[in-house]
Amino acid sequence: MKKIHDHHSIVFWAGFALVVVALVVEPLVVTEYWRRLVTEILIWGLLAMSSDILIGYAGMVSFGHSAFFGIGMYGAAAALLMFSPNLWLALAFGLGGAAVVALFVAYFSTRLRDIYFAITTLIFSQIFYVIIFTSTDLTGGENGLNFSRPALSLFGLFPVRFTSTTLHWFVLAVVVGSYLFLRRVMHSPFGMVLQSIRENETRTRAIGYPVQRYKMAAVMLSGLFAGLAGVLYAIQNQFAAPDFVYFTISGDTVIYNVMGGIGTLFGPIVGAGFFVLLREVFSRFFTEYYLIPLGIIFIAMVIFLPQGLLGFARRWLNR
């Protein structure tokens, strides 16, 4: 038994190291366009991974992740515009904003289950969209906010300006760190309780776990990492815009999850990559109507491949 486990972990960590090394080397060998694209895929992957905590592990489909993502963006923008152009301050503001919003959403939405939860999270994200869209004085309304990218520094020392390569490494480090952290959390007793809620909520409650508190914690954890993705996206693109609080981002997040394979943490990142690459391909033929073929592929995957691309490896990835 011990031997099998060892074999699994050697293969798993070797594969993990291979992927990370490939992503570290990648910006050095490809063109600027692909470098930016892969960085973007990593950010969308982080967003999708955060929502996988709810969809894949706790069994709650969130259609409102754009709220956390968008607040992360606006939080970063607020820190950079009002205070100093400091990367860590932007992170703190973005994460703080996302945490507050997540607490609010979690408190209300976790009273409901299944589809009701999905609809409620969707409606909450629209509330934040309307608020951000209409408070023109504060958020710039439709135009959003523009700011310049902060430099990378540790404790105010050695500030280095981000190039697209160093930004890629920074994003990669954050995403890999988040993956390892979330993987550990999902293996912890907390993660086990979430999976038990997914499998049988009534029984979990009967055993004595405070199910709603666990769910709230899950929504908040998920919202926090979605906010982190928002901060990264804001730093990459140097703006915050209401479009990114809008429902389409939440919808895309769900698509990444379903395409990549829920309940694997790694799958949603693959799903994001798959989606963005398909978008690139279809944009060539269908211009801005690329969502027509992509939507059809998505529907087909829901029907014929409900486990997603990595679904076959779900147990293996969670060992």
Next chain:
Amino acid sequence: MGAVLDFFQNFPLDEFLIQTVNGVVTGMILALIASGLTLIFGIMDVVNFAHGELFMLGAYIGVVVLAATGSFWLALIVATLVIALLGAALQITTLRPLIGRDPLTTILATFGISLVLQNYALWQFGPVARKISEPITGQFTLFYLQYPWYRLVIAALSAAIIGGFYLFLKFGTFGIWIRATTQDRTMAQAMGIPVPWVLTAVFAIGSGMAAASGVLFGPLVGVDHTMGLDWVLKAFIVVVVGGMGNLGGSIAAAIFVSLLEAYASIWVSPAQAVIVSFVVLILTLLFRPTGLFVPTPK
């Protein structure tokens, strides 16, 4: 105290009454959309994310038929039938394979459908909003406003469609089949009711109702490819506030929410008035998660 007195002295009574009429008119349209949504949910356990897109496509077909024939009423009927057929086709191809799976997968599938339909509409009709001209142009005086008769006609027509549908459910043979399927799918099947076709027909009817409301509502707002999402969101709110799968509750909630939004728009901009319905939703979820207009569950 002074502020309160001031409020009542300056209370815009005429505007309040105008907004009451407006609220009831929008409420009836919303009720028509929401009753299709709640019907599909109550009977099929399907959350139809594509409902707003069926509403939008219905309005577009109305635009096309109106341009070709010049008859609004013909446009209304054709749009309803075409979208009902489209609904049936969508149900057979995408939702039928999902019967028996987690209801959440139906959200995903209908979400995919909504993406495809929305982008299809953008591709086919372009980003510029189209206009449907009102079939009835008469107006009457309501305080300081010339109020169009057409708005009252829409409210009455929506009520008639919902009422006719209710009678059909209550007394028609097929309506009885539908109700039997809602209560117990397996038993209905055992009694010889063709359950898969009942489900298809329900989806078709719900889609047709969405299309009818799209054409009716077209003259009040422009028809464009994004109009679906706003309305489906409102309809979701109404369906949750009214109690999922409860037709009477949805209608009451539609009028209630629309009235509140209409009153709110006296003081704030219409874009912000939407927040009122969100607040209603939050309060409902907090205090009566089963819905405002359903009897207290035991």
